[in-house]
Every structure is written in C-alpha cells, then in structure tokens.
Amino acid sequence: MGTNKEESAKQYVERVIHTVKERSPNEPEFYQAVEEIAYSLVPVFEKHPHYIKHAVLERMTEPDRMITFRVAWMDDEGVIHVNRGYRVQFNNAIGPYKGGLRFDPSVNASIIKFLGFEQIFKNSLTGQAIGAGKGGADFNPKGKSDMEIMRFTQSYMNELSKYIGPNVDVPAGDIGVGGREIDYMVGQYKRLRGAFEKGAFTGKGIDVGGSWMRQESTGYGTVYFAKRMLEDQDKSLEGQRVIVSGAGKVSIYAMEKAIELGAKVIACSDSSGYIFDEAGLDVEKIKQLKEVENKRISEYTKFNSNTTFDNEESIWTIPCDVALPCATQNELDENNARALIENGVSVIAEGANMPCTHDAILAFQESDVAFGPGKAANAGGVAVSALEMAQNSSRVSWSFEAIDQMLQDIMTDIYDKSKNAAQEYGQEGNLIAGANIAGFKKVADVMIAQGII
Known part of the structure; x- marks a missing residue:
C-alpha cells in the first residue's frame, strides 16, 4: 500500500483502516482496536509526516505472522476432540514477541489479533525490551479434569513449540491459562526441545523459575494506576467506594490492593451476576470461593447475610467513586x-483488555470522567512478566517486595508518559490518546531505524 503525498493525516489513517478491513474481513474486534488507536495518532502524523513516508502504521497493523493449527486431544472417556490453536506474532521491533495465551470458546482470529495489536502499545509503555504477540485456542477448560487439561496443553505445545523461544517469542497466561497450564506447557516444551530453556515462558511456578507477584501483578498494577489518576484529582483511594467486575485473578487482586490502600470494595461479579454490600466485601472469602472451591459468586451471600446477589441488573448501576x-472485552x-456517570463515578481504570465499548468511552470523555485505558492501566501483568524474563536471564530471584516496588515505579512511569504525551499533542487529560502516542512513537522510531523489513 503506497502513500499519497496530497492526503491529510486523517485521510492517511482512514486509508490504512480501510485496507485493514479489506484484508481481514469479519474481524470486528480487530477493527475496533485499530480504529481506536489509529485515529488518536492523527496529531502525531500531522506533526511528524515522516511516519507516513515510512508507512509505519501500515506495517504495524499487519502482523509479522499469524499461525493457526489443529489441536487434537483425547478426553477421559477416550473421545477425541479437535480445537483450533492460534498465535499471532505482531511486532518484535523492540524485543521478542510477548503476550499471553487464552483458552476460551470465544477465541478466534479477530480476538487474537485485537489482543496482539493492543499488546504492541502496552508492552512499549512498560519500558521493557519486549515485542508483541498473543495466542490461545477455542478450548473451554471449565469442567475439565487435570489429565484432560494436561493432554490438551501438551497437544497445543506440540505445534506452538516450533515458533517460540527465550529470544523469539515468550508466551504467558491469560483467561483460562494459569500456572497449572503454563507448567504443563513448560514440561512439554522441555521434552520437545531436549533442553531446559527457562526463559521460554513466563507465569511459571516459583520452583521452575517463575517470579513472585505474577498472579497479583495485573490487578495490583491497575489499582496503582487508578491511584495516580485520583491523585491528579487531589484525592486518595482512602474511603473511595470501588466496584470491580469479574472474580478472576485480575479482579481478586485489584480488590485486595484497593482494600489494602484504604478503599471500600462494595461489589464484584462473575458470569452469573454480582454481589453487593455497602459495608464492603471480604476479599479473603471471595478468594476461598473462587480460587479454592471454584464456586459461583452467589455463594458469598451464605457467608454474609447483609450481602445481596443480583443476576438481572448490571453491576454498573451501583453508585461508586471508582469502577x-x-x-472481558466489551462488557461495559x-x-x-451513563449509569455510572449519573451516579457520580470519578475514575474508570480498565483491568481487562478493551472492556469498555467505543461509545462507553466517548460518554466518559464527554462527561470529563477520568478514563484509564487497558493498554496502560492493566500493563502490570506484562511488566512483571518482563521482570520474570530478566530474572531468568540472570539466574536470580527477586523478593515479592522488590518486585512490588518495581511495579509501582513502572505504573507511575506509564501514567506520566501517557499524561505528558496527551498534553504534548493537544489532548490534555486524554489518557487513551496519550498511551497510544507514547507507545506508538517508541516502536515506530525503532522500526524506522531498522529499515524496511
């Protein structure tokens, strides 16, 4: 796709988006991510037309490679199943491809590409030397036995192992892929390679080279980012009413850190509905229910009679200060x-990837509600993954406290870079634009320096 010297920066962006849609039909999540990022870069292209000359956006929106493969496996009854596996290696300008693996029935090419594209900017913002990738399979791990999980992950790794390595592509976990699944993959990868390449994965168990604070990192990081947003409003988390959607590890550890910093978490949810208690929820009980007993969030009401469970209304109808x-994506x-705005919310920070729709984001921005986009607010997970890679490379292990301090510093730096970039390009207060611009410029400059590849 060539460039037209007569077109404006906006026309250039629209042409790139049009080409993306032509080349990747029926991929709405991917289009959503490309459009959100591309339009926010118009001021950058106006100020620095050399990015257009070097076709950086065209190259950035086309992944280096998209890998799809068959994953055949046998369940405990001897029945053979076939799933589809994915890995997109989007951009390795600043380091090896890096991004999680998601096992969920909703996984398809569009979702994997949207996640991988967002990862370019998220990973760039962390300041770590990591490129962008994402992967997974349309496999549902819920209700599966340990042996079924093991057989599936081993089959998945039989194919994926050809494309990854410590200096090539370093997967981690995501929805449906936790420490158990990663450890199974590490074992099969070691078996196939005939070598123990510790740095080929992150999210590993501590005894096989994992890092402290890996499971807490995304949730903690989201709260640290929200804390900085509140500080710019001359507020603290102390006493703030917080609602958190989800009841997975991101949600649980976001609740844990928010409570530790003095906030009151009054609601959380799972796919069945939400629980609400104005006096505040007990995160330790939620951990027991979700992480140990694997029960629905509604079971919490048996522990506390003052807590209500609702499976009809949205959690976002609850008045709160911080949401x-x-x-998951597009949940809000x-x-x-508009319900949150009417009820007085002051800060939204995305702990999931693209959980707010485009129209929801516009509503927040029009109402001057501070909005922290996922590529910035939830970058704590991949940041600590990069710290795990650093520990593996140097064969050392840092303490929980040391990593927590590094994470706080990284999240503060991400916030400051996003805020300053937005201000520099005439979009003060717009952290979406700021995060996109700051993330883009670092990768774009390196891409230009490395030539047309």
Missing part, C-alpha cells in the same frame, strides 16, 4: 457508562 472493569456499554 474497575476487569472481566454506553448505557452502563
């Missing part, structure tokens, strides 16, 4: 956003 969407729409 942390931590469940315009109607939800």
Whole structure:
C-alpha cells in the first residue's frame, strides 16, 4: 500500500483502516482496536509526516505472522476432540514477541489479533525490551479434569513449540491459562526441545523459575494506576467506594490492593451476576470461593447475610467513586457508562483488555470522567512478566517486595508518559490518546531505524 503525498493525516489513517478491513474481513474486534488507536495518532502524523513516508502504521497493523493449527486431544472417556490453536506474532521491533495465551470458546482470529495489536502499545509503555504477540485456542477448560487439561496443553505445545523461544517469542497466561497450564506447557516444551530453556515462558511456578507477584501483578498494577489518576484529582483511594467486575485473578487482586490502600470494595461479579454490600466485601472469602472451591459468586451471600446477589441488573448501576472493569472485552456499554456517570463515578481504570465499548468511552470523555485505558492501566501483568524474563536471564530471584516496588515505579512511569504525551499533542487529560502516542512513537522510531523489513 503506497502513500499519497496530497492526503491529510486523517485521510492517511482512514486509508490504512480501510485496507485493514479489506484484508481481514469479519474481524470486528480487530477493527475496533485499530480504529481506536489509529485515529488518536492523527496529531502525531500531522506533526511528524515522516511516519507516513515510512508507512509505519501500515506495517504495524499487519502482523509479522499469524499461525493457526489443529489441536487434537483425547478426553477421559477416550473421545477425541479437535480445537483450533492460534498465535499471532505482531511486532518484535523492540524485543521478542510477548503476550499471553487464552483458552476460551470465544477465541478466534479477530480476538487474537485485537489482543496482539493492543499488546504492541502496552508492552512499549512498560519500558521493557519486549515485542508483541498473543495466542490461545477455542478450548473451554471449565469442567475439565487435570489429565484432560494436561493432554490438551501438551497437544497445543506440540505445534506452538516450533515458533517460540527465550529470544523469539515468550508466551504467558491469560483467561483460562494459569500456572497449572503454563507448567504443563513448560514440561512439554522441555521434552520437545531436549533442553531446559527457562526463559521460554513466563507465569511459571516459583520452583521452575517463575517470579513472585505474577498472579497479583495485573490487578495490583491497575489499582496503582487508578491511584495516580485520583491523585491528579487531589484525592486518595482512602474511603473511595470501588466496584470491580469479574472474580478472576485480575479482579481478586485489584480488590485486595484497593482494600489494602484504604478503599471500600462494595461489589464484584462473575458470569452469573454480582454481589453487593455497602459495608464492603471480604476479599479473603471471595478468594476461598473462587480460587479454592471454584464456586459461583452467589455463594458469598451464605457467608454474609447483609450481602445481596443480583443476576438481572448490571453491576454498573451501583453508585461508586471508582469502577474497575476487569472481566472481558466489551462488557461495559454506553448505557452502563451513563449509569455510572449519573451516579457520580470519578475514575474508570480498565483491568481487562478493551472492556469498555467505543461509545462507553466517548460518554466518559464527554462527561470529563477520568478514563484509564487497558493498554496502560492493566500493563502490570506484562511488566512483571518482563521482570520474570530478566530474572531468568540472570539466574536470580527477586523478593515479592522488590518486585512490588518495581511495579509501582513502572505504573507511575506509564501514567506520566501517557499524561505528558496527551498534553504534548493537544489532548490534555486524554489518557487513551496519550498511551497510544507514547507507545506508538517508541516502536515506530525503532522500526524506522531498522529499515524496511
């Protein structure tokens, strides 16, 4: 796709988006991510036309490679199943491809590409030497036995192992992929390679080279980012009413850190509905229910009679000061956003990847509600993954406290870079634009320096 010297920066962006849609039909999540990022870069292209000359956006929106493969496996009854596996290696300008693996029935090419594209900017913002990738399979791990999980992950790794390595592509966990699944993959990868390449994965168990604070990192990082947003409003987390969607590890550890910093978490949810208690929820009980007993969030009401469970209304109808969407993409729409605004919310920080729809984000921005986009607010997970890679490379292990301090410093730096970039390009207060611009410029400059490849 060539460039036209007569076109404006906006026309250039629209042409790139049009080409993306032509080349990748029926991929709405990917289009959503590309459009959100590309339009925010118009001021950059106006100020620095050499990015257009070097076709950086065209190259950045086309992944280096998209890998799809068959994953055949046998369940405990001897029945053979076939799933589809994915890995997109999007951009390795600043380091090896890096991004999680998601096992969920919703996984398809569009979702994997949207996540991988967002990862370019998120990983760039961390300041670490990591490129961008994402992967997974349309496999549902819920209800599966340990042996079924093991057989599936081993089959998945039989194919993926050809494309990854410590200096090539370093996967981690995501939805449906935790420490158990990563450890199974590490074992099969070691078996196939005939060598123990400790740095080929992150999110490993501590005894096989994992890092402290890996499971807490995304949730903690989201709260640290929200804390900085509040500080710019001359507020602290102390006494703030917080609602958190989801009840997975991001949500649980966001709740844990928010409570530790003095906030009151009054609601959280899972796919069945939400629980609410104005006096505040007990995160340790939620951990027991979700992480140990694997029960529905509604079971919490048996522990505390003052807590209500609702499976009809949205969690976003609850009045709060801070909202942390931590469940999944596009979970918070315009109607939800307007309910939050009407009820006085002051900060939204995305713990999940793209949980707010485009119209919801516009509503927040029009109402001057501070909005922290996922590529910035939830970058704590990949930041600590990069710290795990650093520990593996140097064969050392840092303490929980040391990593927590590094994470706080990284999240503060991400916030400051996003805020300053937005201000520099005439979009003060717009952290979405700021995060996109700061993340883009670092990768774009390196891409230009490395030539047309």
